[in-house]
Amino acid sequence: MASSVTEPRPSDSSPAAGAAAEPGETTPPGKRRKGLSEKNRPLWLLIPGGLLMTIVILVPLAMGIWMSLIDLDQYTLRQWVSAEFIGIQNYIEAALSSELLRSIWLSVSFAVISTVVTIPLGVAAAVVTQNAYRGRAVVRSIFLIPYVLPSFVVASVWRTMLQPDGIVNVTLTNMGMDGGLWLNGPNAYWTLVWVEIWAAWPFIYLLALSGLQAVDHEVHEASALDGALWWNKLRYVIFPYLKGPVSLAFLLATLNHINNFTLPYVLFGAPAPSDVNVLPILVYVTSFQSFRFGLSAAMAVVSLILIAIPLFIYLRAVRLDVHEGGKK
Amino acid sequence: MGMSKPRRIGTIAAAAISVLMLAACGGSGGSGGTTSGATGGKVDGTGKTLNVLMNVTAQYPQEQQAWFKEMSTKFKAETGADIQWETFATANDEMTRIQTSVVSGQGPDVYGLGTTFTPTAYSTGAFVKLGDNEWNQLGGKDKFVPAALGISGPDEANQIGIPFVSRPFVMAYNTELLAAAGIEKPATTWDEFTEHAKKLTTGDQYGVAVAYKDNFDPWKYIWGMSIQAGNPIIDGTEVRLDDPITKKAYETYFGWVTTDKVVDPSSVGWANPQALAAFAAGKAAYFPMTSPLSIPALDASAVKGKYKYALMPTVPPGETSNPSAGKPATSILSGDNLVVADYSKQKDLAFAFIKMITDKDVQLNYFKVFGQLPANQEAAKELATNEVIAPALESGAKSVATPFSGAWGDVQLSLTNVVVQSIPDLSSGAVSDSNLSQRLKDEQAKSQTALDRAKK
Numbered sequence: 001m002a003s004s005v006t007e008p009r010p011s012d013s014s015p016a017a018g019a020a021a022e023p024g025e026t027t028p029p030g031k032r033r034k035g036l037s038e039k040n041r042p043l044w045l046l047i048p049g050g051l052l053m054t055i056v057i058l059v060p061l062a063m064g065i066w067m068s069l070i071d072l073d074q075y076t077l078r079q080w081v082s083a084e085f086i087g088i089q090n091y092i093e094a095a096l097s098s099e100l101l102r103s104i105w106l107s108v109s110f111a112v113i114s115t116v117v118t119i120p121l122g123v124a125a126a127v128v129t130q131n132a133y134r135g136r137a138v139v140r141s142i143f144l145i146p147y148v149l150p151s152f153v154v155a156s157v158w159r160t161m162l163q164p165d166g167i168v169n170v171t172l173t174n175m176g177m178d179g180g181l182w183l184n185g186p187n188a189y190w191t192l193v194w195v196e197i198w199a200a201w202p203f204i205y206l207l208a209l210s211g212l213q214a215v216d217h218e219v220h221e222a223s224a225l226d227g228a229l230w231w232n233k234l235r236y237v238i239f240p241y242l243k244g245p246v247s248l249a250f251l252l253a254t255l256n257h258i259n260n261f262t263l264p265y266v267l268f269g270a271p272a273p274s275d276v277n278v279l280p281i282l283v284y285v286t287s288f289q290s291f292r293f294g295l296s297a298a299m300a301v302v303s304l305i306l307i308a309i310p311l312f313i314y315l316r317a318v319r320l321d322v323h324e325g326g327k328k
Numbered sequence: 329m330g331m332s333k334p335r336r337i338g339t340i341a342a343a344a345i346s347v348l349m350l351a352a353c354g355g356s357g358g359s360g361g362t363t364s365g366a367t368g369g370k371v372d373g374t375g376k377t378l379n380v381l382m383n384v385t386a387q388y389p390q391e392q393q394a395w396f397k398e399m400s401t402k403f404k405a406e407t408g409a410d411i412q413w414e415t416f417a418t419a420n421d422e423m424t425r426i427q428t429s430v431v432s433g434q435g436p437d438v439y440g441l442g443t444t445f446t447p448t449a450y451s452t453g454a455f456v457k458l459g460d461n462e463w464n465q466l467g468g469k470d471k472f473v474p475a476a477l478g479i480s481g482p483d484e485a486n487q488i489g490i491p492f493v494s495r496p497f498v499m500a501y502n503t504e505l506l507a508a509a510g511i512e513k514p515a516t517t518w519d520e521f522t523e524h525a526k527k528l529t530t531g532d533q534y535g536v537a538v539a540y541k542d543n544f545d546p547w548k549y550i551w552g553m554s555i556q557a558g559n560p561i562i563d564g565t566e567v568r569l570d571d572p573i574t575k576k577a578y579e580t581y582f583g584w585v586t587t588d589k590v591v592d593p594s595s596v597g598w599a600n601p602q603a604l605a606a607f608a609a610g611k612a613a614y615f616p617m618t619s620p621l622s623i624p625a626l627d628a629s630a631v632k633g634k635y636k637y638a639l640m641p642t643v644p645p646g647e648t649s650n651p652s653a654g655k656p657a658t659s660i661l662s663g664d665n666l667v668v669a670d671y672s673k674q675k676d677l678a679f680a681f682i683k684m685i686t687d688k689d690v691q692l693n694y695f696k697v698f699g700q701l702p703a704n705q706e707a708a709k710e711l712a713t714n715e716v717i718a719p720a721l722e723s724g725a726k727s728v729a730t731p732f733s734g735a736w737g738d739v740q741l742s743l744t745n746v747v748v749q750s751i752p753d754l755s756s757g758a759v760s761d762s763n764l765s766q767r768l769k770d771e772q773a774k775s776q777t778a779l780d781r782a783k784k
Contacts, residue, residue: 075452077452078454163597164596165592165594271741271748272748273749289741
């Protein structure tokens with residue numbers, strides 16, 4: 001493991017690094033080198049990307065924020081430029097007299113539960129398919145099935161199975177249990193979590209697998225020489241390697257769960273039962289069934305902020321946004 | 329400050345792009361286009377292309393493409409213009425199209441709209457209001473079934489919707505099952521309907537097939553029973569969703585599961601196609617809230633030759649005749665309207681197209697291929713002799729339009745939501761009075777807020 005760190009890395013021989021090491025360049029001792037690379041970097045090269053980002057992300061974001069401040073609905077849509085500016089009234093309405101806060105709570109709790117359950121599943125599946133054995137390719141393919149199925153198909157199939165007279169309830173009845181209602185009422189929340197877990201764990205599996213494959217062969221050899229048994233090896237040698245990929249998986253998976261619209265929409269329809277009135281459904285109904293575009297924009301902005309705060313803290317905590325060596 | 333220059337360039341570029349985008353989006357709004365009345369005369373559309381957006385007919389995709397082709401050829405022969413067809417799958421898809429078109433001032437010239445969606449479209453103010461001139465271009469108002477005009481606009485002077493097809497609701501009944509139970513005629517009041525349903529429920533056969541989980545069916549029952557008892561739900565500036573009349577409608581509708589037990593308990597999870605399947609399998613005697621569109625499915629099923637359509641009951645629950653304020657509505661006014669976009673630069677061509685597809689022969693052919701009833705009066709008369717669909721035509725003539733308000737979408741959502749949130753109670757066997765009252769109160773408040781916005 002140590003050898004890989006001391007070996008020259010490809011990035012060390014990059015032109016920037018080379019320029020910084022030019023003998024003509026004087027750098028005060030003790031201070032971090034600030035070579036040519038940081039002074040006269042050709043930042044204008046970023047313009048194409050920057051323009052694209054402006055058009056694709058910043059302009060819509062700005063328009064979204066602006067929409068949240070005006071009284072935009074079906075009546076004002078046509079003259080949207082002159083729609084009345086109403087300040088934070090949409091925000092007040094979203095927070096006080098809509099389902100927004102409850103929906104955010106439902107969405108976030110559902111997303112976190114789904115992620116927390118899928119991580120051990122995904123990592124376990126990755127470990128199981130790490131070593132070569134007969135039939136491993138088949139197992140790996142089977143593991144990917146839920147991931148390659150479109151969300152719409154997954155939701156339709158589960159909706160059919162979970163009908164009051166569907167196959168799940170018929171099976172439960174045959175086993176002497178009462179299935180009850182899965183697609184409405186308090187169970188609906190757990191149905192959503194269950195189906196999401198079913199559909200999403202291979203994502204964790206994929207990232208964990210990539211983490212495992214990054215473990216050098218020598219590491220396995222060294223731990224074998226040290227006599228580490230499988231659990232100790234896994235716990236103290238292999239898992240540390242997975243910290244990065246799995247942290248990233250945690251982040252991406254949680255955001256995907258929060259943003260998943262298709263699954264609850266197809267499973268439960270709109271208007272959704274109150275136990276699964278998650279954020280995307282609420283925003284959708286407000287926008288496209290009540291046509292309150294301003295209000296739904298405010299909801300989207302509030303949820304963006306509420307989700308961005310823990311996200312930021314998490315990013316700092318797991319240092320995903322920081323390069324090796326602590327340099328940003 | 330070596331970096332400030334590129335950054336400034338970037339900022340300026342971004343600002344310029346934003347301004348351009350805003351200008352592109354907002355640079356319409358105005359009317360534009362010709363409105364000259366080409367009354368009677370032929371419209372010359374040589375070299376032009378008319379853009380038409382219509383509902384996709386999921387049941388008959390190939391037939392629809394063939395129909396598009398046929399109409400394009402016919403239109404080309406009549407006007408010299410081409411047609412570019414586009415389709416949408418759901419009302420939400422369409423609303424998205426309308427939004428972008430309304431905001432950008434460009435898009436389809438002609439839109440097909442569901443009837444209940446017409447008030448929402450009207451509230452955007454983006455469609456041509458039909459004056460005498462326009463009606464003349466279409467071949468006159470008399471050309472259409474009068475009831476079909478009921479949801480073209482808020483009043484006679486402000487109409488935007490031209491009726492295209494009609495899909496009135498009726499109920500199907502199993503003639504064998506009714507005869508076996510000694511019932512001679514299908515029910516005409518909701519009380520009688522429930523009585524029949526009780527008689528017809530034995531073993532795994534149920535009196536009625538109802539789709540409680542459908543996204544649209546439930547509100548049509550509740551609205552129908554309410555208007556029959558004199559509550560139009562939107563009454564001037566008031567929403568009357570928590571009215572005792574409407575509560576009674578919910579109690580009746582829920583009672584079929586909870587107290588009368590005349591429906592399959594599983595139907596709390598059914599959408600309309602599942603209820604249709606139950607009826608088609610001979611497991612239910614009555615199947616309300618269906619339309620002639622179910623003919624192909626029923627003719628291919630176990631009940632072929634053993635079913636008929638009839639009007640749904642028109643007397644509200646608990647009554648033997650309609651109260652004075654009540655209307656004997658057989659169905660919501662259901663079907664498709666066509667509207668012409670205000671921003672269209674070829675309105676004459678658009679009206680020529682609509683005239684063409686609302687003419688008798690085209691409408692009769694459309695019925696033959698797609699099973700949708702004509703809005704053209706002569707065509708409808710010709711079909712009235714067809715025994716199977718005669719009840720549907722009668723239902724169309726006696727249907728009542730839902731309130732013409734931009735807030736109707738919200739009210740409809742609220743009416744449905746009461747049922748959605750009551751499904752766990754329905755499943756457990758009882759919807760308590762307090763739960764129902766609370767839900768009605770909540771939805772009343774939401775709908776009233778929506779209506780207040782509509783009146784601003």
